[in-house]
Amino acid sequence: MTNVWSNTITVCSSCSVKTIHEALQQASEGDTILVKKGIYKEANLKIDKGITIIGEDLPTIDGDAKGEIITIGADNVTLDGFKIINVGVSYTTDYAAVRVVNSSGFVIQNLELEKLFFGIYLQKSNNGKVLNNKVRGEAVTEFNSGNAIHLWHCNNVEVRGNDVRNVRDGIYLEFSSHIAITDNFSKNNVRYGLHFMFSNNNDVINNVFETNGAGIALMFSKFMEVERNVITKNWGTAAYGLLLKEVTDVNLKNNLFLENTVGITVEGSNRLVYSNNDFTSNGYAIRVKGACYENEIINNNFLYNSFDISYNGKINDNKFDNNFWSNYTGYDLNKDGIGDVPYRPVKLFSYIVNRTPEAIILLRSLFIDLIDFSEKVSPVFTPDDLMDENPRIKRIDHDKN
Amino acid sequence: MFKILKYSFYDLMRSRWSYVYFAFYLLLGVVLLFLNNDLSKAVITLMNVIIVLVPLIGTIFGVMYYYNSKEFTELLLAQPLKRSSIFLGQYLGVAISLSMSLILGLGIPFVFYGLFMSNAIWDFSLLLITGTFLTLIFTALAFNIALSNENRIKGFGYAILLWLFLAIIYDGIFLMSLIIFEDYPLDKLSLIGTMLNPIDLSRTLILLKLDISALLGYTGAVFKQFFGTNFGLIVSFSALTLWVLLPVLRITMKAKKKDF
Amino acid sequence: MIKIKDLYKKFGKNEVLSGLNLEIGEGGIFAVLGPNGSGKTTLIKCLLGMVIPNKGEITVLGENIKSGSNYRHKIDYLPQIANFPNNLKVKELITMIKDLRGKTSLDQDLISLFKLEPFLDKKLGNLSGGTKQKVNLVLTFMFDSPLVILDEPTSGLDPISLLRLKKLIQAEKAKGKTILITSHIMSFVEEISDEIVFLLEGKIYFKGTITELRNKTNQPDFEHAIASILTDNHV
Numbered sequence: 001m002t003n004v005w006s007n008t009i010t011v012c013s014s015c016s017v018k019t020i021h022e023a024l025q026q027a028s029e030g031d032t033i034l035v036k037k038g039i040y041k042e043a044n045l046k047i048d049k050g051i052t053i054i055g056e057d058l059p060t061i062d063g064d065a066k067g068e069i070i071t072i073g074a075d076n077v078t079l080d081g082f083k084i085i086n087v088g089v090s091y092t093t094d095y096a097a098v099r100v101v102n103s104s105g106f107v108i109q110n111l112e113l114e115k116l117f118f119g120i121y122l123q124k125s126n127n128g129k130v131l132n133n134k135v136r137g138e139a140v141t142e143f144n145s146g147n148a149i150h151l152w153h154c155n156n157v158e159v160r161g162n163d164v165r166n167v168r169d170g171i172y173l174e175f176s177s178h179i180a181i182t183d184n185f186s187k188n189n190v191r192y193g194l195h196f197m198f199s200n201n202n203d204v205i206n207n208v209f210e211t212n213g214a215g216i217a218l219m220f221s222k223f224m225e226v227e228r229n230v231i232t233k234n235w236g237t238a239a240y241g242l243l244l245k246e247v248t249d250v251n252l253k254n255n256l257f258l259e260n261t262v263g264i265t266v267e268g269s270n271r272l273v274y275s276n277n278d279f280t281s282n283g284y285a286i287r288v289k290g291a292c293y294e295n296e297i298i299n300n301n302f303l304y305n306s307f308d309i310s311y312n313g314k315i316n317d318n319k320f321d322n323n324f325w326s327n328y329t330g331y332d333l334n335k336d337g338i339g340d341v342p343y344r345p346v347k348l349f350s351y352i353v354n355r356t357p358e359a360i361i362l363l364r365s366l367f368i369d370l371i372d373f374s375e376k377v378s379p380v381f382t383p384d385d386l387m388d389e390n391p392r393i394k395r396i397d398h399d400k401n
Numbered sequence: 402m403f404k405i406l407k408y409s410f411y412d413l414m415r416s417r418w419s420y421v422y423f424a425f426y427l428l429l430g431v432v433l434l435f436l437n438n439d440l441s442k443a444v445i446t447l448m449n450v451i452i453v454l455v456p457l458i459g460t461i462f463g464v465m466y467y468y469n470s471k472e473f474t475e476l477l478l479a480q481p482l483k484r485s486s487i488f489l490g491q492y493l494g495v496a497i498s499l500s501m502s503l504i505l506g507l508g509i510p511f512v513f514y515g516l517f518m519s520n521a522i523w524d525f526s527l528l529l530i531t532g533t534f535l536t537l538i539f540t541a542l543a544f545n546i547a548l549s550n551e552n553r554i555k556g557f558g559y560a561i562l563l564w565l566f567l568a569i570i571y572d573g574i575f576l577m578s579l580i581i582f583e584d585y586p587l588d589k590l591s592l593i594g595t596m597l598n599p600i601d602l603s604r605t606l607i608l609l610k611l612d613i614s615a616l617l618g619y620t621g622a623v624f625k626q627f628f629g630t631n632f633g634l635i636v637s638f639s640a641l642t643l644w645v646l647l648p649v650l651r652i653t654m655k656a657k658k659k660d661f
Numbered sequence: 662m663i664k665i666k667d668l669y670k671k672f673g674k675n676e677v678l679s680g681l682n683l684e685i686g687e688g689g690i691f692a693v694l695g696p697n698g699s700g701k702t703t704l705i706k707c708l709l710g711m712v713i714p715n716k717g718e719i720t721v722l723g724e725n726i727k728s729g730s731n732y733r734h735k736i737d738y739l740p741q742i743a744n745f746p747n748n749l750k751v752k753e754l755i756t757m758i759k760d761l762r763g764k765t766s767l768d769q770d771l772i773s774l775f776k777l778e779p780f781l782d783k784k785l786g787n788l789s790g791g792t793k794q795k796v797n798l799v800l801t802f803m804f805d806s807p808l809v810i811l812d813e814p815t816s817g818l819d820p821i822s823l824l825r826l827k828k829l830i831q832a833e834k835a836k837g838k839t840i841l842i843t844s845h846i847m848s849f850v851e852e853i854s855d856e857i858v859f860l861l862e863g864k865i866y867f868k869g870t871i872t873e874l875r876n877k878t879n880q881p882d883f884e885h886a887i888a889s890i891l892t893d894n895h896v
Contacts, residue, residue: 304445352576355580356580358588359580361591361601361605362575362601365604366568367570367573367576368576369449370569405761408746408749408757411749412746416748472740472744472745473744473745473746476740478710479711479736480761480762481732481733484730660713
């Protein structure tokens with residue numbers, strides 16, 4: 001809301017207003033602060049009015065490691081076009097480059113954050129947007145680093161077009177709902193590319209997660225749409241593309257899991273629908289760790305994974321149907337495009353590797369092929385009803401719009 | 402030695418078996434490529450074939466050649482030639498002609514299919530290099546068996562047994578011991594176990610470049626260091642070379658002392 | 662030409678040569694005889710370096726055979742069973758042996774002597790036993806070495822070829838060569854050899870001319886002389 005009486009305050013080294021702090025003091029509700037190019041060594045800037053702050057030619061705000069840099073505590077604040085560096089690191093307080101507290105209608109966009117602890121920290125704030133920000137951290141371990149975009153108790157926020165790298169979690173959500181996470185790029189983060197805890201009714205669409213400790217961790221959450229994401233190259237100890245832990249009613253559609261140690265690790269999760277995804281060249285495509293019921297895995301492509309599905313129990317209550325499995329060796333005599341013999345995606349060897357991980361060194365040996373074959377003929381260790389009754393003969397061309 | 406090599410090689414290049422072997426690989430390559438239409442998948446299937454069949458054919462062929470040319474070898478022994486050059490010449494003649502059949506038989510269909518424009522070329526080259534190593538190793542082992550056994554039935558028996566052991570039984574024992582000792586740290590043990598069997602060694606070497614690397618994270622730091630860096634590649638190739646050199650060395654030693 | 666001192670050879674527990682001493686001078690045809698298992702073939706193979714003795718010393722033309730394979734340049738050897746690589750042609754085999762041992766021009770004469778021209782382009786695997794033996798003979802005689810060792814040279818030969826072989830051996834002798842022959846055909850041995858070396862239980866039982874042998878055993882002819890040695894020694 002702009003009213004006709006609103007003012008613009010310009011900040012620059014040669015202006016009458018030389019610091020952002022000063023401008024904030026002078027501004028009143030609805031005003032605009034225009035900050036010219038330059039370096040502003042300021043920290044603990046409190047924004048308690050509904051104002052717009054715009055950086056021209058990307059001015060730098062250097063917090064000098066003195067703690068938090070910008071704190072927004074009012075509705076309808078827009079922060080646009082700054083480079084913000086040197087957030088203080090603390091083990092007791094989560095200092096952020098930009099923090100939004102108990103506010104609504106905020107827009108935070110076109111920021112570049114470097115040398116940070118936490119990047120953009122949204123706390124009990126609703127109806128806002130976080131758009132096109134770039135975050136470059138220097139995180140090495142989980143313990144002394146923060147998250148790039150952090151949402152805690154938020155509702156109805158759009159997180160779009162951000163590029164977050166080298167922090168702990170690229171995007172973190174806790175107790176937040178109706179969050180739309182779209183078109184983001186999350187890479188080289190120490191822990192997760194995207195991390196959900198106790199957050200429901202969220203959409204994750206069209207993001208790319210690359211070489212993170214793990215791509216996405218969805219924990220204790222429900223009613224989610226995860227669509228058209230690319231999750232790739234999450235390699236290494238305990239690495240996986242997507243972790244699903246205690247989640248229910250999630251739709252996973254049209255995602256690509258490429259070259260991850262594990263495509264999806266899933267535990268205690270029910271009523272999930274996995275459809276039209278590509279699992280390509282992963283160590284494991286889907287690793288089921290137990291207590292997963294009423295899930296549907298349909299119309300996916302499983303291409304050249306070392307193991308398609310790994311199970312460590314004997315009970316199966318999940319439905320596998322109409323997938324394409326590149327490891328399928330059956331035939332299709334009636335030419336309906338569906339293989340005439342069912343496919344069993346769980347190999348005995350994956351069961352052995354679960355018990356004795358070092359046995360992986362025998363992967364693809366003739367002996368292993370023999371025992372896998374005998375298990376296929378008469379299942380002893382693996383669930384005998386776990387099979388795709390209608391395996392496809394040709395890989396599915398997914399509609400990728 | 403090179404003269405003997407040359408004649409053994411010529412002799413073998415005209416033998417029916419070389420053509421059968423060559424034709425088999427040619428057919429395999431063509432069938433794999435034109436049924437599958439996917440180079441990467443064909444490479445994986447080929448790996449399975451190579452690590453099983455190449456040792457088998459190398460052993461059988463080596464033993465067969467040795468026994469078949471026994472009288473001729475005796476003729477050569479009466480000539481002013483060194484014993485080691487006679488046997489090394491024959492060994493290399495067999496090993497090289499087998500490797501040629503393998504490389505050409507598989508290479509031709511893949512080249513026609515457009516290998517040089519594909520990024521599978523490195524995987525494929527690695528496959529052929531490993532196949533050649535396996536041929537060299539198992540032909541040498543076959544010569545060792547034949548040199549130590551005058552009785553050809555016994556010789557063939559031992560050859561088959563050797564293959565059966567290294568291709569299947571060894572892995573069975575290996576897996577059992579891993580499961581039995583699963584409470585102990587096994588990473589180094591399993592790497593050593595792999596080095597001690599040329600078939601396992603070749604398999605891991607190929608998997609390094611194909612899919613095992615994606616799974617290593619799960620198996621701890623030693624595996625990761627071994628397979629994640631060039632270190633593993635260097636060690637594996639050195640071990641393979643050792644696997645060629647030791648049996649060849651024994652051929653020359655054995656040949657020096659043997660009565661004909 | 663050949664000096665053998667204290668030669669011992671055991672195969673497993675079976676002692677085949679037990680302290681054999683033998684000296685063979687230059688020139689002449691020597692027949693090595695003895696019952697089965699007396700060590701004839703082992704002796705010849707020791708000479709050729711194919712069997713390695715447990716003890717003893719062998720010199721051929723003044724050269725200790727342990728010192729290398731070069732002394733074999735002076736030996737032509739005809740093995741008992743001739744089996745060649747089946748996929749080589751006769752011509753190629755001859756070229757190959759020439760390639761291995763050195764140049765010679767005698768092969769053409771020998772080929773025409775044994776009438777082998779029609780077989781030159783045939784593969785060795787397709788030849789009959791007799792023809793193979795002829796090829797074997799060509800390979801042996803084409804190098805003109807001072808020492809010739811023939812192990813059962815008559816096996817598989819037709820009468821005409823046998824005649825030619827005898828002539829050839831005589832011609833070689835005339836050149837001053839030393840020729841060592843083993844054979845089971847007594848008439849052939851009697852006809853052709855100058856001296857007999859008789860082996861028994863791994864030792865030389867007798868060495869001398871046929872006349873000397875007849876005198877020693879008091880037998881009217883060669884065959885009986887041999888038979889009497891064998892019966893006297895309970896073989």
